[in-house]
Amino acid sequence: MAQTQANLLYAALLLPTVLYLAVNRRRRTTSRLPPGPRGVPLLGSLPFIDRNLHTYFAGLAAKHGPVLSIRLGSKVEIVVTSPELASEVLRDKDPIFANRVMPEAGNAISFGGEKNIVGNPVGPKWRLLRRVCVHDMLSPAGLDGVHSLRRREFRSTLRYLHSRSGEAVDIGAQMFLNTMNVITSTMWGGTIGSDSERAAIGHEFRELVAGITELLGSPNVSDFFPALAPFDLQGVNRKMGRFREKFDLMFARIIQQRVEAQQDGGDTVADFLDTMLKMEREGGDGKASFTMNNVKSLLLDMVVGGTETTSNTVEWAMAEMMQNPQSLKRAQNELDMVVGRDAIVEESHLSQLHYLRMVVKETLRLHPPLPLMVPHCPSTDSTVGGYHIPEGSRVFVNVWAIQRNPLVWNEPLEFNPERFAGDDVDGPKWDFTGNQFDYFPFGSGRRICAGIAMADKMTLYSLAMLLQGFDWKLPEGTQIDLSEKFGIVMKKATPLVAIPTPRLSKPDLYYS
Template identity: 70%
Template sequence: MDTTTSTTLLYAALLAAAFLYITVVWRGRGSGLPPGPTGLPLVGSLLSLDPNLHTYFAGLAAKYGPIFSIRLGSKLGIVITSPALAREVLRDQDLVFANRDTPDAARSISYGGGQNIVWNPVGPTWRLLRRICVREMLSPAGLDNVHNLRRREFRATLRHLHARSGTPVDIGAQMFLTTMNVITGTLWGGNIGSESERTAVGKDFRDLVAEITEMLGAPNVSDFFPVLAPLDLQGIRRKSDVLKARFDDIFARIIQQRVKAEQDGGDTTADFLEHMLNLEKEGGDGKAPFTMTNVKALLMDMVVGGTETTSNTVEWAMAEMMHNRRILRKVQEELDAVVGRDGVVEESHLPRLRYLHLVVKETLRLHPALPLMVPHCPNADTTVGGHRVPAGSRVFVNVWAMQRDPAAWKDPLEFSPERFLQASDGGHERDFTGSELDYIPFGSGRRICAGNAMAERMTAYSLAMLLQAFDWELPQGARLDLTERFAIVMKKATPLVAMPTPRLSTPELYST
């Protein structure tokens, strides 16, 4: 039998197995499920799937209601689009829905799917990993410990932008580089060296992170038909393996350098990497093991999860303010009142920049970093909104749609930071704790984003620096585009490119 015939028979056998699986599994599943599109035999609604899943699901919710089911190959999707139902999933039945249905690409990127925080099932290992990150890096005390590092990187960005005065700057790319230097400096004490190296290496890192998020958000036959996953028909697993290998090489070199420095008796930095390497030597905390794979998986979590999400939020905020100059002027007036133009904004000023924080909140309302969050997966059959939700289904919470719901938000498509004023002033007072389920840009419950405090601080500091030190204009003839592009992370369809003009009182302030 030749190779072509063997391959054809294999495909036929696998498709038959997939069809048999659907026939058996879906028989009897119809009763009690949420309403939703019927779909086609075998493929369900795959052929009508829109790449912009957040808007596609919002359209289906308008037709079928705030909870609907959708068959995606052999997988059942349940989509939640209301605060009340989100509370059932994320708070009332938090433990039932706390696990993940890990995509094939994520299994590669996360060193097998169970080595990091994002995709690890809730249990002793997940609790250990989260405790390490929150206690050592992301707690208020942990963030305060690296205040000088953030200040150094923001001052470097200030000097760089001043040198680029009057020339176009890709704001998202620049803030990605700043954020990445802060995060890598926090993780292992190092950043990207000289100014020329910063530009070249920073672009490589950004492209690499962008490719990873694209792989994580791409529709994948292996996820819709797990029986076909070994074939990797779209090559997504192979591409993900290549991306992971590139990052793994970087992490391995950094770890080897640190281990060698310690063996040679040199001074080592008491940073996040050092803490993890010490814990790896100890083998864990007695309740769960901690391996070198966990070390690299957590580094991947921090680099991928913390860079693009923050820089994208800064880019969206700048785009929205440049679209509405009244808001931009109001932020700058607040900065002038609190900081003035004879000094440079510091993190210590942030608590007094009330309106700036409203801008951050409103940006994350209209443009949540993860519009569908990371999908949840119930570990047992349960009920939500009176409908049956089977164990193993993939549950999406459409944060993007919930935060634009006219039933919860007045003029929901308008960018209006004032809506977050205190209730006595006629607006909504919301924070990032996930307690108010109509506003959960960082999620809610035990799976709430561990890095929300760092993201809030980095975003606010970035915007304060950009707007206190510079005025911004689009290049001649350019148009402001607010179109979204869906991946697992919400992006602008076209980068925001703008030209800075210095507004501080003396040039020397940019070089201090």
């Protein structure tokens, strides 16, 4: 207790000096920075920010322009809100802006000080991690190799939903569980054989992921005043350290089981853990090492980064379609034509579900998983739109606001999947490659999301399963709420709860 009080006293004495230096530095560069709100001495705009940063920044952009600066504590932040300037940051000057600024909470979760794929600076280690993810695990061939594991988990979810027929189901929570089970199964599905073991691991992971995402999304004084970071005044690093230790033990147990199974010559289902352990035995690619800490970091990346983003997109899509019943009916009619009601939709059907793909695209336009993307960080002083951007500043690209630009999108606030109908014929090709800066829900440049193929397949497959297998209605006396809750990923402020009614021809299909 005495040590804690001493730390707080020291921080209180140090804070005025830190803030004075920060304000003076701000004054020296203000004339070159993009325009923005003045804020107040010492704290900048911290007292005025809204927790829904994407809408708050969009409002500032309407007043100050498509590139603005805002001081939060001792840090200068840059916000970009136009396709042209997004292109300048993410394509024209990608080598300068390719690195990331990790929050203190993100650094605290690392294994052995090894940064994950999100936090690693561009270099040999980042390129190795990226290759392992994109080419070895999440490539079309890699995903095809674990198709049976995905199918197993989707069938399990289908059975569960059928058992809940006529009862209210939290769709977002159920899709989180489904996504979590798919991801953990494809990570190490051959190691954990029984349903009860998978369920136990999944439950433990859900609790840990919820704790991590809450800490990552909470304001942390260490991020606004880096000089105070060593004191960890809010205890964020200590809490993250406990989460890391739990993950470390779980991963170590899973890895040990796999190593022993391989040594015993037992049969295991090929999965992503095999790929990473092979790379760890080889020691890397000759340019960068690949250690057991990297194995654990990538496992954590997949579990934390792939669950809420996908499940939230599915929940948003279902909410939008239930709010627009003609869209839901059209998607179900397409499924009836392609699959029918005497069989279960499979991944092999997805390429034929053109309207459902439009639904996914429109959902990602209105509700991109990361509305401000992961902040970029210039490795040297640069310019955007003719304004000075300091080295080390955080640069937010407000993809949420850009994808609602009325100069590009007709009735931009309306849910209208048909706006993407010309993609495969003679219209603009709105895809997920990040080559267009009116629509880039997964980012752009060399830092574009590594899991696009997995996310696309999982989202489309999840929606197809929900819509082909069931009709959905709201509980009596409730209505759809499309309000947003800002966080690491874009969430619905109110969970979507709906009642499923089976629509396939035979009950046995749900248990095949």
